[in-house]
Amino acid sequence: MHADPAQYVLTAPTTLSEALTLLAKNPGQHTPIAGGTELMVALAAGRLQQKSLLSINHLTELRFIHVTPNAITLGANTTFTDIRRNPTIAADLPLLTQSASWTGSIANQNRATLGGNLCNASPAADTPPALLVYNAAVTLISAGAAAGETARRTIPYTDFHLAYKRTALRPDELLHSVTIPIPAASHQHFIRKVGTRNAQAISKIAIAALALTANQTISEICLAAASLADRPIRLYATEAALTEASLAPADFPTTLRQARAALASESHPIDDIRSTARYRSAVAANLLEQFLCSLVS
Amino acid sequence: MTTITLTVNNSPTALTVPPMKRLLDVLREDLHLTGTKEGCGEGECGACAILFNGELANSCLIPALQADNATITTIEGLAINSAHLHPVQQCFLEQGGAQCGICTPGMILATHHLLAHHPNPTEAEIREGLAGNLCRCTGYMRIFESVKQAITLTPNP
Numbered sequence: 001m002h003a004d005p006a007q008y009v010l011t012a013p014t015t016l017s018e019a020l021t022l023l024a025k026n027p028g029q030h031t032p033i034a035g036g037t038e039l040m041v042a043l044a045a046g047r048l049q050q051k052s053l054l055s056i057n058h059l060t061e062l063r064f065i066h067v068t069p070n071a072i073t074l075g076a077n078t079t080f081t082d083i084r085r086n087p088t089i090a091a092d093l094p095l096l097t098q099s100a101s102w103t104g105s106i107a108n109q110n111r112a113t114l115g116g117n118l119c120n121a122s123p124a125a126d127t128p129p130a131l132l133v134y135n136a137a138v139t140l141i142s143a144g145a146a147a148g149e150t151a152r153r154t155i156p157y158t159d160f161h162l163a164y165k166r167t168a169l170r171p172d173e174l175l176h177s178v179t180i181p182i183p184a185a186s187h188q189h190f191i192r193k194v195g196t197r198n199a200q201a202i203s204k205i206a207i208a209a210l211a212l213t214a215n216q217t218i219s220e221i222c223l224a225a226a227s228l229a230d231r232p233i234r235l236y237a238t239e240a241a242l243t244e245a246s247l248a249p250a251d252f253p254t255t256l257r258q259a260r261a262a263l264a265s266e267s268h269p270i271d272d273i274r275s276t277a278r279y280r281s282a283v284a285a286n287l288l289e290q291f292l293c294s295l296v297s
Numbered sequence: 298m299t300t301i302t303l304t305v306n307n308s309p310t311a312l313t314v315p316p317m318k319r320l321l322d323v324l325r326e327d328l329h330l331t332g333t334k335e336g337c338g339e340g341e342c343g344a345c346a347i348l349f350n351g352e353l354a355n356s357c358l359i360p361a362l363q364a365d366n367a368t369i370t371t372i373e374g375l376a377i378n379s380a381h382l383h384p385v386q387q388c389f390l391e392q393g394g395a396q397c398g399i400c401t402p403g404m405i406l407a408t409h410h411l412l413a414h415h416p417n418p419t420e421a422e423i424r425e426g427l428a429g430n431l432c433r434c435t436g437y438m439r440i441f442e443s444v445k446q447a448i449t450l451t452p453n454p
Contacts, residue, residue, distance in 0.1 A: 005315040005316075005317040005318040005322075006298075006318075008316070010316035010362045012362055012363075036358045036360055037358050040319065040340070040357065040358040041339040043317060043319075044339060045339070053317065055362055081352070104340070104429070105341075105428055106353055106425070106428070106429055107346050107354050107355045108358070110349075110354050198428070199425070199429065200341065
């Protein structure tokens with residue numbers, strides 16, 4: 001049942017620069033492993049294809065939470081426990097704290113990293129919907145032209161997930177950090193996950209939302225979903241349908257109808273062991289309605 | 298093969314093992330510490346939970362190389378001495394918090410971790426603290442009773 005661990009090579013470079021040099025020498029040959037909560041499961045199940053792995057868990061250069069007045073930057077090695085224990089994140093980015101709290105069990109949150117969650121790129125992952133509505137940016141690093149130098153590029157997180165389990169990360173790159181602008185205090189935050197049980201379930205469906213309302217009208221809205229497509233997605237069509245939409249009692253049924261229609265137009269869920277496409281679409285629409293109702297009440 | 302040094306239950310140890318060998322197997326096979334159990338082997342059940350640098354972790358998901366220089370406490374390292382159990386162990390014994398015993402080492406270490414971070418946990422915090430540990434025998438109520446007794450016995454176990 002178990003794979004023979006002796007078939008695998010695991011190296012632990014002492015510095016980040018050393019790790020990037022190794023990746024640059026043989027791009028695609030080494031799979032980075034951080035907390036191991038995904039790849040070690042694959043190993044035990046005998047389905048870990050990559051035979052050479054690069055341990056980055058101990059690289060303290062990647063484990064930090066940096067707070068400025070406008071944004072919070074989290075190093076890729078930030079664990080979900082680090083996120084949950086940070087009071088600034090809880091106050092300013094509550095959707096991130098909430099999604100970290102339901103990412104696996106506490107034992108897994110102590111090991112699993114934000115960078116691993118994003119690079120594993122599951123369409124059902126817990127933190128991506130929160131990061132998508134917060135308009136996060138990701139910084140990717142690789143070995144620079146001169147020895148010891150680091151090349152870096154920062155892209156919007158909305159451009160990170162390209163297809164099912166495919167990301168914009170090149171084989172010679174590591175995810176360095178995620179930078180999240182702090183929304184104005186007047187924004188309303190919403191996130192809800194539907195799984196089989198409360199503890200450590202993988203999402204059947206999850207929706208995150210961030211909105212600003214004024215005079216019974218939605219002035220700004222960001223929406224994102226897990227398990228509604230082949231990757232975590234922003235719901236742009238639904239956002240467009242809801243921007244400047246009226247929340248006044250007389251108009252609200254129309255607003256709801258238009259929101260549901262727009263959501264259906266951009267939902268592409270699948271049937272799998274956890275749920276059905278039909279269930280996912282129906283529950284996603286219900287979650288959206290729950291959020292919109294919360295804006296009215 | 299790679300050589301790692303680690304401290305397990307206060308004893309410094311050096312071992313030569315495959316770097317991707319699961320820490321669970323290193324503990325059980327190389328160090329003969331069979332108190333740490335394998336349940337699901339995929340991080341869902343918590344039977345293999347240990348304290349890894351003071352934090353609760355599932356040892357089935359830790360490659361041996363990542364345990365280099367780590368400080369580990371397994372269930373064997375919790376008792377005060379051969380005559381006195383750790384208060385959390387004593388409470389599980391007195392409240393019937395253990396039946397078949399497979400989940401018990403992980404449950405006790407998860408309780409230890411919970412009380413270290415929440416010395417006076419609410420019911421919700423107890424349930425969340427143990428949510429990663431599955432038990433097929435007790436129905437959990439006697440486990441929760443064990444945790445509640447442990448709260449009253451020791452403010453900081």
